[in-house]
Amino acid sequence: MIAALIFMISLAALLQFFVSYCRSVIAAYGKQGLSEQGLELAGIKGRKVCGEDFRRLLGLIGLCPGPGNDRSDIRAVRAYYDLLRMLGVASGKLVPAAAFWTERERASCAYFAAVALDRRITYSRDLMARQIANQF
Amino acid sequence: MVVCAIRSRSLTRYLTLILCMLADFLISAGRFVIFIRYGLKSSEYLYFYYYSDAVGTILLYFSVMCLYQLVFEEIGASKYVRGASIALLAGTAWFSYMVVNQHTTQLTTRFVVELSQNLYFVGVVLTYLLWGAVLKLCETRTRIIQLVLSLGIYFSASAGAYALRNLFSHPELVKFIPPLMGTFLPLAWAYTFLKVSEETRLATARVAAPNR
Numbered sequence: 001m002i003a004a005l006i007f008m009i010s011l012a013a014l015l016q017f018f019v020s021y022c023r024s025v026i027a028a029y030g031k032q033g034l035s036e037q038g039l040e041l042a043g044i045k046g047r048k049v050c051g052e053d054f055r056r057l058l059g060l061i062g063l064c065p066g067p068g069n070d071r072s073d074i075r076a077v078r079a080y081y082d083l084l085r086m087l088g089v090a091s092g093k094l095v096p097a098a099a100f101w102t103e104r105e106r107a108s109c110a111y112f113a114a115v116a117l118d119r120r121i122t123y124s125r126d127l128m129a130r131q132i133a134n135q136f
Numbered sequence: 137m138v139v140c141a142i143r144s145r146s147l148t149r150y151l152t153l154i155l156c157m158l159a160d161f162l163i164s165a166g167r168f169v170i171f172i173r174y175g176l177k178s179s180e181y182l183y184f185y186y187y188s189d190a191v192g193t194i195l196l197y198f199s200v201m202c203l204y205q206l207v208f209e210e211i212g213a214s215k216y217v218r219g220a221s222i223a224l225l226a227g228t229a230w231f232s233y234m235v236v237n238q239h240t241t242q243l244t245t246r247f248v249v250e251l252s253q254n255l256y257f258v259g260v261v262l263t264y265l266l267w268g269a270v271l272k273l274c275e276t277r278t279r280i281i282q283l284v285l286s287l288g289i290y291f292s293a294s295a296g297a298y299a300l301r302n303l304f305s306h307p308e309l310v311k312f313i314p315p316l317m318g319t320f321l322p323l324a325w326a327y328t329f330l331k332v333s334e335e336t337r338l339a340t341a342r343v344a345a346p347n348r
Binding site: 003004006007010011013014016017018023024027028069072 | 256282289300302323327336339
């Protein structure tokens with residue numbers, strides 16, 4: 001009985017801590033703006049980033065070489081996105097407010113991915129510019 | 137994590153956290169020695185694993201208290217936190233002693249799992265109260281926020297895993313969680329020290345999970 005109670009409380013606390021941790025990682029990226037080129041390459045120029053863009057942006061991140069210091073962030077946010085998607089499916093028609101919240105959170109995950117992609121594009125461009133400069 | 141903390145010039149400010157991680161490293165080294173000498177299935181390794189786990193958890197309480205002190209330093213409540221931490225440590229030591237003393241004849245695996253579950257759960261409660269204080273006091277230091285949250289994930293996942301093990305007695309079900317969490321906490325703290333500077337600020341309202 002006590003073990004069951006501890007399990008339930010721990011699970012609820014884990015969810016809350018995990019959600020807050022992921023949001024703290026996303027919030028750090030959310031402060032950054034996106035460059036014109038980043039917007040264009042990500043295919044989100046002239047519109048708002050939505051939750052559905054996340055997977056596509058993640059695929060683009062996989063194609064773009066980066067300094068490798070954002071891998072843990074991406075992994076944590078991907079897990080958070082999957083959790084949100086499950087929550088969204090589970091609560092979709094029953095609790096509209098929860099569905100709205102999950103969609104908003106998924107959009108912030110997608111924005112995080114767009115910023116990560118933008119950073120990688122900038123890194124690749126700098127790398128290429130340096131290589132060209134070294135050649136001549 | 138220790139190297140990252142020293143590199144970010146946080147040695148004195150987060151000394152307790154660094155010492156706890158060093159102690160944790162020594163515990164892991166001790167486990168490795170016992171594992172090499174006696175093997176994975178030996179009772180020596182089993183008991184060393186669980187009792188060192190309990191000691192490691194109690195040591196992590198000091199980290200929680202260090203974080204409490206950092207959160208409360210601005211309102212000048214550090215001395216109360218110090219008093220509370222001494223009381224908590226004494227209470228935990230007394231409780232653990234009483235529990236172990238009552239079970240000296242039957243120090244079974246079930247008993248050590250129960251002890252670990254209870255110790256981790258105390259950690260969950262302490263971290264949850266700390267997180268509540270962070271939200272209430274509108275603490276904006278990103279570094280402290282991330283240190284507290286990763287500690288919360290560690291304690292709650294471990295407590296949940298031990299509770300589940302107590303419920304179903306199937307180690308296979310959750311046996312990957314304690315080592316996973318044991319890797320997660322030093323990595324998450326190292327990440328925080330390396331990537332988040334002391335000056336970085338974050339509004340807690342943007343971080344807190346909504347309570348519905």
